[in-house]
Amino acid sequence: xxxxxxxxxxxxxSTLQRERDAFRAKATRRAVITAGLASLAVxxxxxxxxxxxxxxxxxxxxxxxxxxxxxxxxxxxxxxWMNIRVMLVSAVCxxxxxxxxxxxxxxxxxxxxxxxxxxxxxxxxxRGLPLLLLLLVLGLGMPALRLSGLPTSALFWGGVAITxxxxxxxxxxxxxxxxxxxxxxxxxxxxxxxxxxxxxxxVVLPQAIRSVVPALMNDVVSLQKDSxxxxxxxxxxxxxxxxxxxxSDYNFTPYVVAGVLFLILTIPxxxxxxxxxxxxxxxxxxx
Amino acid sequence: MSDPVxxxxxxxxxxxxxxxxxxxxxxxxxxxxxxxxxxxxSGKSTLLRCVNLLERxxxxxxxxxGEDITDxxxxxxxxxxxxxxVFQAYNLFPHLSVLDNVTLAPILVHKVAAEQARSEALAxxxxxxxxxxxxxxxxxxSGGQQQRVAIARALVNRPRLMLxxxxxxxxxxxxxxxxxxxxxxxxxxxxxxxxxxxxxxxARQVADVVCFLDGGVILEQGRPEQVLGAPAHERTQxxxxxxxx
Numbered sequence: 331x332x333x334x335x336x337x338x339x340x341x342x343x344s345t346l347q348r349e350r351d352a353f354r355a356k357a358t359r360r361a362v363i364t365a366g367l368a369s370l371a372v373x374x375x376x377x378x379x380x381x382x383x384x385x386x387x388x389x390x391x392x393x394x395x396x397x398x399x400x401x402x403x404x405x406x407x408x409x410x411w412m413n414i415r416v417m418l419v420s421a422v423c424x425x426x427x428x429x430x431x432x433x434x435x436x437x438x439x440x441x442x443x444x445x446x447x448x449x450x451x452x453x454x455x456x457r458g459l460p461l462l463l464l465l466l467v468l469g470l471g472m473p474a475l476r477l478s479g480l481p482t483s484a485l486f487w488g489g490v491a492i493t494x495x496x497x498x499x500x501x502x503x504x505x506x507x508x509x510x511x512x513x514x515x516x517x518x519x520x521x522x523x524x525x526x527x528x529x530x531x532x533v534v535l536p537q538a539i540r541s542v543v544p545a546l547m548n549d550v551v552s553l554q555k556d557s558x559x560x561x562x563x564x565x566x567x568x569x570x571x572x573x574x575x576x577x578s579d580y581n582f583t584p585y586v587v588a589g590v591l592f593l594i595l596t597i598p599x600x601x602x603x604x605x606x607x608x609x610x611x612x613x614x615x616x617x
Numbered sequence: 618m619s620d621p622v623x624x625x626x627x628x629x630x631x632x633x634x635x636x637x638x639x640x641x642x643x644x645x646x647x648x649x650x651x652x653x654x655x656x657x658x659s660g661k662s663t664l665l666r667c668v669n670l671l672e673r674x675x676x677x678x679x680x681x682x683g684e685d686i687t688d689x690x691x692x693x694x695x696x697x698x699x700x701x702x703v704f705q706a707y708n709l710f711p712h713l714s715v716l717d718n719v720t721l722a723p724i725l726v727h728k729v730a731a732e733q734a735r736s737e738a739l740a741x742x743x744x745x746x747x748x749x750x751x752x753x754x755x756x757x758x759s760g761g762q763q764q765r766v767a768i769a770r771a772l773v774n775r776p777r778l779m780l781x782x783x784x785x786x787x788x789x790x791x792x793x794x795x796x797x798x799x800x801x802x803x804x805x806x807x808x809x810x811x812x813x814x815x816x817x818x819x820a821r822q823v824a825d826v827v828c829f830l831d832g833g834v835i836l837e838q839g840r841p842e843q844v845l846g847a848p849a850h851e852r853t854q855x856x857x858x859x860x861x862x
Binding site: 343 | 634687688689
């Protein structure tokens with residue numbers, strides 16, 4: 331393997347070095363081919379085992395019916411659009427609330443005790459309560475209260491429930507990031523005359539957030555899927571749409587359609603997370 | 618004369634367009650102490666990192682006891698187990714006690730029984746004057762103490778060759794002495810070592826050979842009184858005169 335561009339000082343690799351490069355290239359090639367063949371063999375075996383099973387024709391008809399997939403696709407896609415909207419709006423609220431909670435929890439000094447205690451109580455409460463419970467209580471209970479000035483839509487309260495629960499988790503991720511920034515960074519910034527707020531904003535948070543991006547992306551992907559829980563309070567998301575499509579003839583293909591659509595959303599997100607992690611010099615899942 | 622412990626043959630290492638080592642050849646005999654001097658960025662640290670395979674050379678051969686350790690078929694972990702290295706910033710493991718820092722490699726790499734590793738580590742800590750600190754955490758020690766623990770951590774594996782990378786550069790002046798005294802004793806015990814340093818007085822005392830690195834090659838090499846006292850090369854003279862000002 332010759333270097334892409336000639337070296338600045340006209341160096342020509344020795345015979346020994348060319349031999350080493352050739353050996354390394356060959357070893358890499360061999361590893362890639364071995365891994366490729368092994369994966370191919372495993373997938374072929376699984377495919378063979380599944381398709382040769384006695385129930386396969388009936389199974390294929392029930393889960394992989396092309397006509398049913400096409401006819402259910404628009405409804406499932408409309409449902410998915412609901413998932414995406416819930417996810418995007420909640421994600422923004424979660425990020426803001428989570429970061430605020432994390433900062434409140436890291437405040438030092440007796441003056442801030444009430445704020446700290448409040449933030450801690452919030453996290454304890456909403457992280458401890460099952461999301462489903464929150465959804466049912468808020469999504470079905472709040473509209474029934476008919477409080478003046480507050481929306482009564484189940485969708486709104488479903489989103490609120492997701493936001494309350496997730497922001498408690500995300501707050502702890504942010505807090506871990508803030509506390510991982512070495513105290514010497516605080517000392518350096520404060521001794522330059524930066525205020526507490528400036529230090530947090532300009533020095534600590536940029537480093538803290540960078541180190542927790544992979545963990546946050548985890549929560550984003552998880553949120554994408556949990557956004558479907560709003561269907562518990564009667565909002566039609568992709569899964570509920572698929573369920574409705576299925577109920578007419580008990581053909582389960584719409585569920586497969588919904589599953590594929592979710593993967594199309596989440597897999598790019600996972601690769602993006604890996605890429606971010608690698609760019610920080612950490613190891614992504616692919617390499 | 619017996620074979621050298623370490624032999625570098627025409628070693629080259631570059632980072633992108635920056636050629637750090639252009640063509641370096643060097644022999645280190647058993648029990649010899651070789652001191653590398655040169656300006657920042659002259660490749661002293663890179664040379665040590667190439668020797669214990671933390672960096673892969675672009676060309677040339679590094680031989681440890683005659684074996685070509687730059688051969689891609691060689692297991693780098695097995696080679697590194699025979700070489701000790703001490704870093705400028707100590708690089709102790711902050712989550713382990715001093716004793717556990719020292720016993721980690723004997724137990725995991727050299728498969729020494731835990732009890733024996735413990736007693737050998739305590740003996741080695743006693744040797745560097747820190748037996749009383751065995752249970753302490755590294756960050757509760759002074760810089761000089763931490764560096765002595767790092768030396769004990771490398772020595773306890775009985776390395777064939779010891780690499781010391783600017784081991785006193787991060788230390789307060791009054792702590793430099795304790796580390797240099799220890800290195801002087803190790804030299805008297807016959808340990809083979811290569812060290813980078815800016816301490817010319819120390820280099821003069823312990824070095825068998827001083828090498829002046831410049832422009833990616835060893836520009837001048839010889840007895841310390843010769844290289845440091847009467848340098849032949851104009852660039853060596855300029856480097857040394859800058860140090861005394």
